Amino acid sequence: MTPIDFVISLALISVAAGVLGSLIGLGGGVVIVPVLTLLYHVDIRLAIGASIVSVIATSSGAATAYVRERMTNLRAGMFLEIATTTGAVSGAYLTTLLPTRFLFVFFGLVLGYSSFATFRRRHTDKPLTVSKDRIANYFNLHGSYYDPAEQREIPYKVVGTKPGLSLMYVAGLVSALLGIGSGALKVPAMDSAMHLPMKVSSATSNFMIGVTAAASAGVYFVRGQIDPIIAAPVAIGVLVGATFGARVLGRVTSKTVRLVFVIVLVVISIEMLQKGIFP
Amino acid sequence: MTDMHEPTGTPKPSAGEEPDLSAYGLGGSGHRRHLTPEEAAEMEKKVRQVELAISLVLRIGVVVSVAVIAVGLVLMFAHHSAYLPISGHFSFHKLTAQSTPFPHSFSALGSSISHLQGRGIIVLGVLILILTPILRVAVGVISFLYEEDIPMALITLYVLAVLIGSFFLAGA
Incomplete structure (x- = not known):
C-alpha cells in the first residue's frame, strides 16, 4: 500500500467513524484505534494520538450543526466539565501508580453494566417535569430542545448532579489513564444518573469530549504521538462525517440513538476486558 | 417572608469541584425562571445570540483547519513524488514508522513551516483544530458574562x- 492509497482509504474510513461518533456522542476513537492498529499495523502510540485528533474533530464538526439545533445543553456540559477536566489532569499523574490491566478489567465491567442500564431505560425515557436537585436548580441546568423526529419542543429537568459530577470525574480520570474516549462513561452518566433525554446526552457528550480531549492533546503533541500523515486524513474525514452525522441525529428517534449506543458500548466493554485478561 | 431564600447556601458538589462554589451566595442562575414574560423573551434572545456566536467560532475554526491540513497534504505529495503512485513498492509504513521525523515542538514546527514543508503545515492545521474546543470555552466565559x-x-x-x-x- 503506497502513501496515497493509505491517505485516501483512511480518509474514507474516517468519514464513517465521524458519522457514528457524532451520532452517539463517543468520538471517532472507537473506530480509529482498532482500524489503525489491526488493519494498518500502525504503532499503538501513534494510533492513540490520531484518536485524540478524531475525538476533537468529531466534537467540533458535529457542534457546528448541533448548537444551532439546540440539542446540546451547554450549561450542563460546562458545569460537568469542572469534574471531567480535573479528572483528566489528575489522571495524568496517576498513570504510573495504578496497574493498567486491573483498570481495563474493572472498566470493562463498568461499561458492560452501563450498557445494560442504558438498554433498560429504553421504555422509560420520559423527560422529567420536576426537579428537587438544588444544584441543578441553582445553576438552572434544565433545558428544552426541538426534536425534528417528533416535531415538537421537548422540555426536560435535570436531577442527580452529585452522582453526575462523580461519574464525570471518573470519566476524565479513565480517559487520561487508559486513553479511551470518555464519552462511553459520559453518556450513561447523563442518561441514567441525570435523566437528560438521550439525544441531549449524546449531543452534550459530543461537546464535552472535545474539551476533555483538548486537555490532554498538548501532552500527545509534545510526546510526538500526532503524526501528520495519519492525522491529516483522520481530521478531514472525521470532520466531514461528523457534520453529516450531526444532521442525522435530528431525524432519527431517541430509541435508535440509544440502541446504536448500547451496541457500541458492548463492543468497547468486550475490547477492554480482552485487553485486561489477555494483554 | 415573601421573597425569602433558604440561608443554607448551595450544597457542595461531591467530586472534582471548584473549592469556592458555595461562596457565590444567592442570586444564581436558578432565579431566572421567575422572570416576567418580556424579560424571559429578552433573555431567550441573548442566549440565542450566544449560541450563534459559539457556532460561528467553531465553524471558522473547523473550516480554517481543514483548509490548512489540505494545503499541507497537497504540498507533501508535491514535494515527494515517490508518495504519489497508486501501486508500487513504496509502502506507507516507511512514513508511519517510529523513526520518521515530524515536528512535535513549537520551534521545530516553526522552522518546518518556514520551509513550506507539508508535514509542518498539516501539524499547524491539526493544532488549529485542537484549539477550537479551547476557543469555544473562552467564548463561553465571555457569553456568560454577557x-x-x-x-x-x-x-x-x-x-x-x-x-x-x-x-x-x-x-x-
Missing part, C-alpha cells in the same frame, strides 16, 4: 484555566 450569569462564568473560567494549564504542564 448574560450576567456570574456563577456559570466562574465555572467556565475554571475549565478554561485547567485547559490552558494542561498545555503548560505538558511543556509545549
